Amino acid sequence: MRKFSVIILFTLISSAAVVSLPLTAAAATRSYDPYEDNVDYALARAKAKPTTSEKIGEFPALPFDLAKGGIEKAFVFVEKYHIDTKVIRAYENLTKHGIYPKLHGFGGHDAGFGGGVEINRNIFAAKPIFEVLNLDGWAYESVRNYQEYGSRAVLGNVLSTGVNLNAGIDYRNFAKEDFYGLGPRTSRGDAVNFRFEDTTATTGAERDLPFDFSTDVIFGYSHTKILDGTDDNPEIKKYYTEQTLPGRDGGDRIFLDCGIMHDTRDDEQDPRSGGFQTFRFGYYDSFPGKRFKYVKYKAEAAHFIPIFSKKRVLAIRFLGELNDSCDNRHIPFYDMARMGGFYTLRGYRFNRYFDEGMMLMNFEYRYQIWKYKDFSADAVPFFEMGQVFPEISKMRGSYMRFSYGFGFRAKYKNKSVGFEAANSSEGLELYLGMGVPF
Amino acid sequence: MILKRLTVIAIILAGALATTAGIASAEEKKLSPQDIKKTESSLYYDFFDKGVYDRVTQYLRLGRTWRKMKGIETLALDVNSYDEVPDSTFFTNRQGRERMTAEALRHGSCPGEVGPSAERPWTVIKGKSLGKARGFLVKDGRGNKYLLKFDTDGYPEMCTAAEVIASKFFYAIGYNVPENSIVTFTRDNLTVSEDARFYDEDGFEKKLTKESLNKMLDKIEPQPDGRYRAAASKFIEGEVLGPFSLNERREDDPDDVIVHKRRRSIRALRVFSSWLNHHDIRKGNTLDVLTTENGKTFVKHYLIDFGSTLGSDLVRPKLYESGHEYWLDWRQMGNSLATLGFYKKPWSEGPAPVEYKSVGYIDIEKFDPKKWRPLLFNFAFDDLTRADAFWATKLIMSFSDDDIRAAVKAGELSDPKAEDFLVSALAARRDKIGRAWFGDVSPLDRFRFEEDAAGYQLTFEDLALNYKLEDETGTAYRYRLEEADGKGGFKPVTDFAPLTSVSSIAFPSNQFLSQGPWRVTLQVKRPQNKDWSRPVYVTLSPSDEGSSQKKSIRISGISH
Numbered sequence: 001m002r003k004f005s006v007i008i009l010f011t012l013i014s015s016a017a018v019v020s021l022p023l024t025a026a027a028a029t030r031s032y033d034p035y036e037d038n039v040d041y042a043l044a045r046a047k048a049k050p051t052t053s054e055k056i057g058e059f060p061a062l063p064f065d066l067a068k069g070g071i072e073k074a075f076v077f078v079e080k081y082h083i084d085t086k087v088i089r090a091y092e093n094l095t096k097h098g099i100y101p102k103l104h105g106f107g108g109h110d111a112g113f114g115g116g117v118e119i120n121r122n123i124f125a126a127k128p129i130f131e132v133l134n135l136d137g138w139a140y141e142s143v144r145n146y147q148e149y150g151s152r153a154v155l156g157n158v159l160s161t162g163v164n165l166n167a168g169i170d171y172r173n174f175a176k177e178d179f180y181g182l183g184p185r186t187s188r189g190d191a192v193n194f195r196f197e198d199t200t201a202t203t204g205a206e207r208d209l210p211f212d213f214s215t216d217v218i219f220g221y222s223h224t225k226i227l228d229g230t231d232d233n234p235e236i237k238k239y240y241t242e243q244t245l246p247g248r249d250g251g252d253r254i255f256l257d258c259g260i261m262h263d264t265r266d267d268e269q270d271p272r273s274g275g276f277q278t279f280r281f282g283y284y285d286s287f288p289g290k291r292f293k294y295v296k297y298k299a300e301a302a303h304f305i306p307i308f309s310k311k312r313v314l315a316i317r318f319l320g321e322l323n324d325s326c327d328n329r330h331i332p333f334y335d336m337a338r339m340g341g342f343y344t345l346r347g348y349r350f351n352r353y354f355d356e357g358m359m360l361m362n363f364e365y366r367y368q369i370w371k372y373k374d375f376s377a378d379a380v381p382f383f384e385m386g387q388v389f390p391e392i393s394k395m396r397g398s399y400m401r402f403s404y405g406f407g408f409r410a411k412y413k414n415k416s417v418g419f420e421a422a423n424s425s426e427g428l429e430l431y432l433g434m435g436v437p438f
Numbered sequence: 439m440i441l442k443r444l445t446v447i448a449i450i451l452a453g454a455l456a457t458t459a460g461i462a463s464a465e466e467k468k469l470s471p472q473d474i475k476k477t478e479s480s481l482y483y484d485f486f487d488k489g490v491y492d493r494v495t496q497y498l499r500l501g502r503t504w505r506k507m508k509g510i511e512t513l514a515l516d517v518n519s520y521d522e523v524p525d526s527t528f529f530t531n532r533q534g535r536e537r538m539t540a541e542a543l544r545h546g547s548c549p550g551e552v553g554p555s556a557e558r559p560w561t562v563i564k565g566k567s568l569g570k571a572r573g574f575l576v577k578d579g580r581g582n583k584y585l586l587k588f589d590t591d592g593y594p595e596m597c598t599a600a601e602v603i604a605s606k607f608f609y610a611i612g613y614n615v616p617e618n619s620i621v622t623f624t625r626d627n628l629t630v631s632e633d634a635r636f637y638d639e640d641g642f643e644k645k646l647t648k649e650s651l652n653k654m655l656d657k658i659e660p661q662p663d664g665r666y667r668a669a670a671s672k673f674i675e676g677e678v679l680g681p682f683s684l685n686e687r688r689e690d691d692p693d694d695v696i697v698h699k700r701r702r703s704i705r706a707l708r709v710f711s712s713w714l715n716h717h718d719i720r721k722g723n724t725l726d727v728l729t730t731e732n733g734k735t736f737v738k739h740y741l742i743d744f745g746s747t748l749g750s751d752l753v754r755p756k757l758y759e760s761g762h763e764y765w766l767d768w769r770q771m772g773n774s775l776a777t778l779g780f781y782k783k784p785w786s787e788g789p790a791p792v793e794y795k796s797v798g799y800i801d802i803e804k805f806d807p808k809k810w811r812p813l814l815f816n817f818a819f820d821d822l823t824r825a826d827a828f829w830a831t832k833l834i835m836s837f838s839d840d841d842i843r844a845a846v847k848a849g850e851l852s853d854p855k856a857e858d859f860l861v862s863a864l865a866a867r868r869d870k871i872g873r874a875w876f877g878d879v880s881p882l883d884r885f886r887f888e889e890d891a892a893g894y895q896l897t898f899e900d901l902a903l904n905y906k907l908e909d910e911t912g913t914a915y916r917y918r919l920e921e922a923d924g925k926g927g928f929k930p931v932t933d934f935a936p937l938t939s940v941s942s943i944a945f946p947s948n949q950f951l952s953q954g955p956w957r958v959t960l961q962v963k964r965p966q967n968k969d970w971s972r973p974v975y976v977t978l979s980p981s982d983e984g985s986s987q988k989k990s991i992r993i994s995g996i997s998h
Contacts, residue, residue, distance in 0.1 A: 032993050035531045037524035044515035045695040048687075057501030064495050068487075075483035084482075085641030093640075312779040367779030369771045373757070379775050 098122075104140040105433045106148070107341055109350040110176055110231060114142030131157035136168075145175040145230065167203040172196065176231040182245075182333065183355050184388050184399035188426055193229030194236040196334060197250075198222060217258040221287065224334065225250040246291065247332025253292055257282035265304065270414035270436065272310040275303035284335070293329035297322045302438050311368040317438045319344065322357040322392070331356060337388060339401070343437050345386050347403025347424025353388040359395070360386025362438060366409075380407040380420070401425070409436070469735040471728055474690050477680030479722040488720060488814035489765045496817075511823040514702035519977070519995040521825060527693055528739045529612045529703040533841075534833050538610055540844035546606035546615070553619035553670045554578035558627040565636025565646055565654070572658065573668070574636065574651070576628070583673035586621070587745060588658045588666070590753040595796035595856075597750045599849030601669035603860075604714050604744035606845040611710055611833055612703070614740045617672035620850040622665040625655060674740060676729035681721045682739055684818045688726065691737045699818035702826045707741075708819035709830035709875065712810035713867055715800055717760045718746035720814045748860065749798025756799040758790040759783070762806075765813050794856035802866045807874040824878045824972065825998040831875040832883060835905050839865050869907060876902045879998045880962045880974040887978060887993045893946040894991060896958055896976065900941060910940075912965030917943055920957040928957045950989055955979040974998050 050058070078084055094101065098121040104114040118138040125132050137151040152168030174196040180186040199222070206216035226248055228235050242249045259280035265271040282296040302317040321337040333354055339345050340352030344360055362384040370377040387399040407420030420431040497503055505512065518524050525531055532538060545552060554560055557579035566573040566585065573587040589597045598620060605618040634646035636654075644650070660666050682688060684707075685699045698704045711719045723743040728735065745752045751760065762785045763770050773781040790799035812819065837845075843861045851857045881901040888895050900915075902908040915937040920928035931949055943958070950956060956978040961970040977995035 032520065034518075034520040034522045034996075035524055035535055036518055036520070038518045039516060039524060041695050047515055048695070048697045048700050054501045057504070058499050060500060061495045061498035064491075064498070068491060071486065072480065072483045075480040075486065076478045079480050079482060080478065082637050082641030085637070085639075089640040365778065367774070369774040369779065370766070372759075372765055377771075379779070 102140075103434050104142070104148075105342070105435075106140070106142050106146040106174060107343065107350050108144075108146065108174055108177060109341070110144060111146045111174070111350075112142040112144030114140050114146060116140030116148075128160055129158065130155040130165075131160075145173075147171070147173040161207075163205050163207045165203075165205050167201075169199070169201045172198045176229045178229075178231075178233060178349065178351065179236055179333070179354065180352060181354075182336075183390065184353060184396075184401075186353065188349070188352070191233045192236040192239050193231050193233035195225075195227040195229045197225040197227060198334075211262075212264050213260065213262050215258070215260045217256070219256050220254065222253045222255065223250075224252070224332070226334070245333050246330035247334050251291060251332055252287055252289065253284050253332075253335075254287040255282055255284040257296075259298075266310075267414050270411065270416060271302075271304045271315070272313050273304055273306050275301070277301040284331075286329075291330055292332055293326045294331040295324050295326065296335075297324075313366045315362070315364040315366055315438070317362040318360075319362075319386075320357075320359045324356070339386050339388050342420075342431050342433065345384055345401060345403050345424070346382070346405055346420065346422035346431065346437070347384075347429055348401060348426055349429065352426075353401070355388035355390055357389045357392060357395075358386065359389075360384060364437075374413050376411045378409045378411065378416075380409060380418075381405075382407070382420075382422070405429075407431070469692070469728065469737070471677045471679075474679050474688070474726075474728060474737060476678075477682070477726075479681040481722055484720045484722045484814060485765065488816055492817065493764070493766060493768060493815050496815075502817075512700065512821055513823060514700055514705060514826055515696045516701045516703060517825075517829075520993075521829065521996045521998055523612075523703050523829065526703065527736055528614070528701065530614070532612050533610045533836055534612065537836065538841070540840065543606060543610055543841055543844040544848045546609040546618070546845075546848065548617040548619055548672075552617075553621050553672075554582065554584050555580045558623070559629045560584075560623070560627060561629050561631050562646060562651055563631045563634050565634075572654070574646075574654065575673075577631075584621075584670040585673065586668040586670055588668050591657075591659050593750075593755065593795050593798065594659060594661070595667065595849070595851055596755070596798045597745045597752055598667060598669035599796060599851055600746070600748040600750035600798070601671070601744045603846055603849040604716060604747035605671075606848045607714055607837075608710065608741055608744070610837070610841075610845065614738055615744075616674055616740065616742055618744070619670050619848070620667065621670045622661065622667050624665055625652065669745075671742070674725065674727045674729075676727040676738070679726040679728055679737065681724045682726045683721055684719075684724070684816045688737065691726075693736050699816075699821055701818070702829060704818045705822045705826045706830035708810070708812070708822050709807070709827055709871065710834065711812060712761065712805075712807050713834050713864070713871055714744075714747050715749070715756065715761060715867075716744065716747040717756070717811075717813045718743070718752075719812050720816070748864075749792075749800040751798070754798075755790060755792045755795075756801075758785055758799070758801075760799075760813075761801060761810050762804070764811050764815050767811070794853060794859055796851050796853060796856045797860050797863075800860070800863045800867075802863050802870075805867055805870055807867075807871040824875070827875040828879045828881065828998045831871055832881075832901060834868050835872045835901060837868060842868070869905075872902070872905055872907045876907060877964075878972065880960055880971045882960055882962065882974050885976050885993055885996060887976075887991060889990075890944075892944060893948075894944070894950070896943040896945065898941055898960070898976075900962065902962075902964075908964055914963045915940065916961050916963075916970065918959045919945065919949055920959060921952050922955050931956070934959075934961075947989070950978075950991060953980070954991070955994060956991075972998075 091101065098119055100118040100120065102116060102118055104116050106114050116139045120134065120136045123133040123135055134154040134156060135151070136154070138149065140148045148171070150168060150170035152166055154164050154166045156164050158165050177194055177196050178191045179194060180188060180191050200220055202218050202220035204216060204218035206214065208214045226236065236248060240248050257280060259278055261276060261278040263276040264274035265276055266273045278300045280298040284292060284294050284296065286292045298321045300317070300319045302315065305314045306312065307314060323331045323336055325331050336354045336356055337358030338351040338354050339358050339360060340348035341350030362382065364380055364382040366378050366380050368376055369379045383404045385400055385402045387395060387401055389395045389399065401424065403422050403424040405420060405422030407418050409416040409418035416436060417434050418431070422429045516523055516526065523529055554576065555578040560576040560578050562574050563577050563583070564575040566575065573585055575583055575585050577583050587598065587601060589595060602618045602620055605615045609615045628651065630646055630648050630651055635643055636646040636650065638644050655666065658666060683698055684704055687694045687697050707719055723741065725740040725742045726737050727740060729738045749756055751757060762783070770783065785804045792799050839861065842864050846857055846861050851860070882898045883901050884899045886897045903910050903913065916934045917937060918934045919931040921931050923929040937943060958976045958978065959973045960976065961973045963970050975997040976993060978991050979994035981990040981992040
């Protein structure tokens, strides 16, 4: 029995020795397993929990975190059911058929967001009489009851002369336009309100000329009504009579307007180089009646100067307009030169100044601050100045109005949406909208 | 009275037993799909949340802002005492534990036969529903499902090669990835399942027919031999739970105890992604799957979709700003804004040069590992510590040129010159990563502590010298022995002493007379540096093993 025990003991010891040999060898190379899972997960979990001070530190972000809830579900829904693809494809299919849903700014200070649709179809060709018949129609409406509807037909390249003939009609109903008086020395506090309703029918011809020139001539008839506006300012009719403000009661006019344009811009919607110059002359007469008779001169020139790269562009514009009455007759106030708003002088309200003449200069420095694939963003500091005047000899330095500001424009290819802030002696004006002022 | 006490004791015992039984049953209870809430991915949300929201609100998180201002690091919590990441449901040590063979690198996560079975036809069961890349799902003869993804016109092999090659690297590093491989087939090799559906170009779900499949294939450029080339990504077995956050933990997963932004395995993805140019690393390119292995059911965390790695940006070569800027990079925008657009980004010289269309654009010269940016910001990457980066760099450096070539071969690039170019680009990026991140710490590793006749020997290796990133001439080391001060810290036993023998320190036995533990602080100084490096600490503890004459001591911790 004892002998048996000794054999067992020997066997156990020798087995242990054999088993421990490789372990000893392993220990000689590295006495520990560096990948050993000795992490104290309970401690790690406790450490990972935010402390009270950390929770307090997160507090400023909390309202935003709460507001964010639900956004993920919305995005997931859009992607899961391919809503984005459906919308994009629907838009593409519409445009393929000449239907263009659009956002539309009416310009008015309180016109509100607007949108609508434009339809542009090439109907048929009847060569050699004309190359194409193009029909164009549009309908825009804003949340503040501004409307614009119109249509236009163009016969392209008539008799292979390069001349396009057109005819169209346009209806505009702007529910709450403001008028502050005539001349450069008016006060914003004197604002009165009116509704502008106008129907204009035109026919004309246009032709491209060599060297980036083009010309056009338009003959038209316009029927204008001035009615009570819908905002809180006093009605225009309470303060003005047709005698003190020609056009207060509206009127009918015929006109002939012609122009010549030279355009070398690389892109009409987002020019980064080149420029354009236009000069227009128009003759306007009451029909029927003899209340209005005037001529209109309008000149505009803009140049876009890339500074070492098209990412940085200095944009300069000059705009001038002069209306001159004939035969001691009048110019309706609503067709006078106007200044103020996004497209002219951004530090002032839309159509803040009315008079027979107007001159302004805009300087914009457009520079790219971000780009990702077809998306980009521009920063735009700008400075502009201008004045209205009854006649050129009465222009005064003291009547000059100045405006400056800064904007950001987010762009997809050449389409832009911008936010701009402009300051002037009358305070700050903010703009959120599509496109560029020139 | 006694009866009353006995009753109370009996109730307490019964309660304790019941509680224990309850705990036991909860532990034994298998995790089921009902226990875990499914998540869904959204590209738009990722861009909104990480591209805009977190970038804006990060400054409102005052604790974080304070830590950033003061340069305070938040240490990773999924590391063991040796400063390594143990195996987990996120990460498995592979190349780090033992250098993988060329065959293993090339096969990656595909054990045995790679890709769909050779037996044809494959049955098309669904069109790919999300993402920009074109593709569809097939079922092979073995019943396995694969997602086939294709290249974009003009860049043959680029996207498919990137998809496969990057997955091999991420697998070798230690991440869970799908089985990806290159396949070729003809139209005759495909049949369409009766109930196959797909989303058409207008975004409407429709029945997939042979005609619509042919229309899809018409838009894909075949190889010169007329066959179609695709990256086949095997469907991961298990219950798909959706993507996981790179920042927050999955609250309903009992194994997911550490917030992800404090996981080194997640943070270090920034370094791995910088190497492989994976700029599209984001929530939407991850996947959780409820899986059962060895009788245990758990949530396994995968990285998926590697089409935007290396030189590929899925449908085009990488843009020159890839890896240099976030999608919305306030700093770059601020620079442009403040300088009126005259700020010139160093990487924005002209269009990205594409040397090989099958590789796309992969930056070498201007690649800066520390400044590398993914497309979308995330807190986990922002919280990367120097120790995290060292760990990742150590893994990246373990890939030799031959290892890189083995993984690149999985991409089956037809032009050997393109393959050479990609291998050399990855090797160059690897070395840049090594120089950048090893320079931030003392890159000393592979520590051993052994007894010898005179006392003890601590040996180590200098990885920067091992990988020939630094010159041995002029490199100096110093060390100091410390012992526990009884207050949770250490006090010096010796002053800093220079090392007489490079990579080996001899300690006499009498320096270890206290109870321990002890700590050796080591620092490196390179010829080009004025200061000693950030130290590495090796903690030593008494061990029960060893001879009886001398105190047995073992390495119990390493900290970079």
